[in-house]
Amino acid sequence: MGAAYDAINRTFKSTCRVVFGKELGELTDYEGWLSEHTGSLREEKSASSGKKVCLGINDYCKGACFASFEELDFEKKFQPICLNEAKDIDSILGALKERLCYTGNVILGNSKFIEASANVIDSHYVFGSAIVSDSKHIAYSKFIRSSEYEFGTYGDGNSSHIMRCSDGYKNMRCFECHSCANLSDCYYCNRCQNCQNCMFCFGARNKQYAIGNQEMPKEKYLAIKARLLSEMALKLEKGKSIFSLFDIVQSCSDLPMETKLEGTGQKQEGKSTLPIEKAFSRTSSLLLGRELSGIDSYSKFLLKHVYVDMAAKSAFSNQQVLFTGYLAPIFKSYNVKDRAATEGELEKVGKLAIGTEKAESVSLDLGVLANVLNRVCFISLDNQVGENINLIDCSNYHYSESCYKASAVVYSKKCAYSWWARHSENMFGSCATWESSFCMRAFYSNRLTRAFEVDSCEKSSDIYFSHNCENMQDAMFCFNAKNLKRAIGNAPIEPSKYSQIKKSLLSQIAGELERKKDVSLDIYNIGCYR
Helix, strand or coil, X not given: CCHHHHHHHHHHHHHHHHHHCCCCCCHHHHHHHHCCCCCCCEEEECCCCCCEEEECCCCCCCCCEEEEHHXXXXXXXXXXXXXXXXXXXXXXXXXXXXXXXXXXXXXXCCCEEEECCEEEECCEEEECCEEEECCEEEECXXXXXXXXXXXXXXXXXCCEEEECCEEEECCEXXXXXXXXXXXXXXXXXECCEEEEEEEEEECCECCEEEECCEECCHHHHHHHHHHHHHHHHHHHHHHCCCCCHHHHHHHHHXXXXXXXXXXXXXXXXXXXXXXXXXXXXXXXXXHHCCCCCCHHHHHHHHHCCCCCCEEEECCCCCCXXXXXXXXXXXXXXXXXXXXXCCHHHHHHHCCCCCCHHHHHCXXXXXXXXHHHHCCCCCECCCCEECCXXXXXXXXXXXXXXXXXCCECCECCEEEECCECCECCEEEECCECCECCEEEEEEECCEEEEEEEEEECCEEEEEEEEEEEEECCEEEECCEEEECCEEEECCEECCHHHHHHHHHHHHHHHHHHHHHHCCCCCCCCCHHHCC
16 A cells, blocks of 8 residues: 555544544545445456456446556557448448557556545545546545545535545535535434534534434533443444444334324326437437337346436325436345335435433434334435426436436436436436537536547537547547547547448447337446357
8 A cells, every 4th residue: 555545544534533533543444334325445456467457437337448547548540440340330440440459557647646436536545446537535435526634425515534434525524424415523313404513414504413213402512412422432442343224214114103194205297208308319310310219118228338217105105216327236125115205205204203301311322222223213214305397206416407307417417327417418228428518328427519439439410339538529449549530449530431321330339229228338338248
């Protein structure tokens, strides 16, 4: 381990002082616990150097060629394929298979002191983490943006000094807080907003000095908090781990419910899939030269390599509760579905409280916690922010319109079967692609227009089956390339020849899609073509 780890280890200790009141030892002693929800990064070997290659994306096929980002030569020239090699997709892949190499250790922009990490942009001091942008002092975390001093965090933005949290925004000095926003000094909370100094709260809004949603005099709260933090630190020092919020919810699931509410979840009346169907047909026409219809019949194709929401029934009503796709591993690891609640129901739970006597009896024993919190212990891993119009079977949406079976759509329109479209429009079967439009199966990319089966690409248009490309126009089967136009396999070709090959290949793809409702080759398996 190098300078990056040494610096992050120091900030881990200082963060422990901030969050728990004392240092807890070395960062690596807590690797397994901090990585429990984020998972370990996949490692491969570079085909050219044997160097370890870290991958922030785990979808690449086994047995493919891998390279480390710093080994790439973006200026390398390739010979164009001939017409005889471009009869169909199989012929093209046969001619280009040596050029199809996936890239790891991707560190971009103004980034320094990055170790054992991948897909890092404009960040400093990052260790054992993936898909991090504009952040610093991050370890064992994933999907982090504009944050600092985060450890074991899975999905977060604009936060600092937090540990073991997920799906958060603008939180400070928090531990085990999930799907929360604008919190400070909070512990073991779910779907709370604008709260300060809260512990074991669920659905709370604008509360402070609260335990189990029960607000208390400041002095009494701080005394209980000091006792509990001392116990937490002791447990962590001894066992290098402590139970999660989801363990508490799971323990409550074994108890009979004490709370009754009238269901208030969002209903689907007055909503229509027609705008999404029209957008899907238009997008397929632009990309493939053929209008496809009946989006649900293509669901298997669209959902490959996309985070899929998990569903449960509300504990209070018969309404469906969606757990946002990328948090599905947490949903699968814990039995929390019996305590699921809709957004409206959880907001009502937030107005309930356990009472001062029970709040004073809180301890770090799971059995005690379950009995104390039973009245308010309900869960949602969903965020609904701002005005949203015509959202159908979606979760975790912010200021979006006419989306269908999509998760984490933010300032986006007409997206379906996708995860984390941000400032995007007409996106289908895509994942973590921002500021883009008219894309189908675009993954971890930015600023694309008309893209099909692409991964880790940026500032490109009319691009197909390509990986790690930037500033491309009219490109197919390009890997690790920049600034090319009308290129196949990283080699520019004559405009008329390119148009001829493209028309033939798109007809082949569209035909297979119409017949099978799927395409056998995708951007994550063509690297294993033999």
